[in-house]
Amino acid sequence: MIVCTEKYNDDELRAILRKKLDPSRYEHSLGVAYTACSLFLAHGHGSTEELSRAYTAGLLHDCAKCLDEEKSEKYIKKYNVELSEMEKAHPFLIHAKLGAVLAKEKYGITDEEIISSIRWHTTGCSDMSFTEAVIFSADFIEPNRRQLPCYEEIRPLIYRDLDKAVYLILKHTIEHLKSKGQPIEEHTLQAFEYYKSR
Ligand SMILES: [Fe+2]
Numbered sequence: 001m002i003v004c005t006e007k008y009n010d011d012e013l014r015a016i017l018r019k020k021l022d023p024s025r026y027e028h029s030l031g032v033a034y035t036a037c038s039l040f041l042a043h044g045h046g047s048t049e050e051l052s053r054a055y056t057a058g059l060l061h062d063c064a065k066c067l068d069e070e071k072s073e074k075y076i077k078k079y080n081v082e083l084s085e086m087e088k089a090h091p092f093l094i095h096a097k098l099g100a101v102l103a104k105e106k107y108g109i110t111d112e113e114i115i116s117s118i119r120w121h122t123t124g125c126s127d128m129s130f131t132e133a134v135i136f137s138a139d140f141i142e143p144n145r146r147q148l149p150c151y152e153e154i155r156p157l158i159y160r161d162l163d164k165a166v167y168l169i170l171k172h173t174i175e176h177l178k179s180k181g182q183p184i185e186e187h188t189l190q191a192f193e194y195y196k197s198r
């Protein structure tokens with residue numbers, strides 16, 4: 001595949017990610033990359049340029065996921081990443097914001113669509129661009145994920161009606177967090193309200 005960075009080719013980018021991520025996270029990233037490509041194709045975005053975007057965003061979306069605390073703090077300081085109270089209380093959320101910064105600063109990504117899709121892949125947000133919605137959804141449904149009952153409804157739908165699938169993913173996520181007594185991030189709630197009325 002052609003990747004959307006002049007800094008590395010596909011083989012080099014994969015080799016770096018294989019080192020930076022644990023094995024299951026690396027497999028998941030490949031799963032998101034190929035699922036994103038299939039969604040782009042299904043929705044009529046099959047040019048080489050568009051598929052490169054889908055693939056690169058999928059490959060890099062969790063690039064900050066396996067950083068240890070020390071490294072994570074180092075990059076947060078170095079790149080002046082501002083964290084919300086929610087992110088401070090739930091550090092697993094940080095990898096989305098930090099991943100977007102690292103995609104640009106360390107992996108040479110200049111495509112704003114890729115950067116913002118990494119930024120919003122965990123929480124979602126209202127009125128997502130096509131790439132953002134694809135990476136958000138592909139992260140949820142890619143084949144390596146633990147199977148969930150809601151997949152039966154979401155997986156066939158996602159190739160026909162992406163907005164509806166995004167809505168169902170948000171609904172499932174909110175129900176899941178509520179059942180565990182965990183707080184829901186504000187952008188997820190805003191996204192849910194937005195996609196409910198689409
Ligand atoms: Fe993630």
Ligand SMILES: [Fe+2]
Nearest residue numbers: 028061062139
């Ligand atoms: Fe992910």
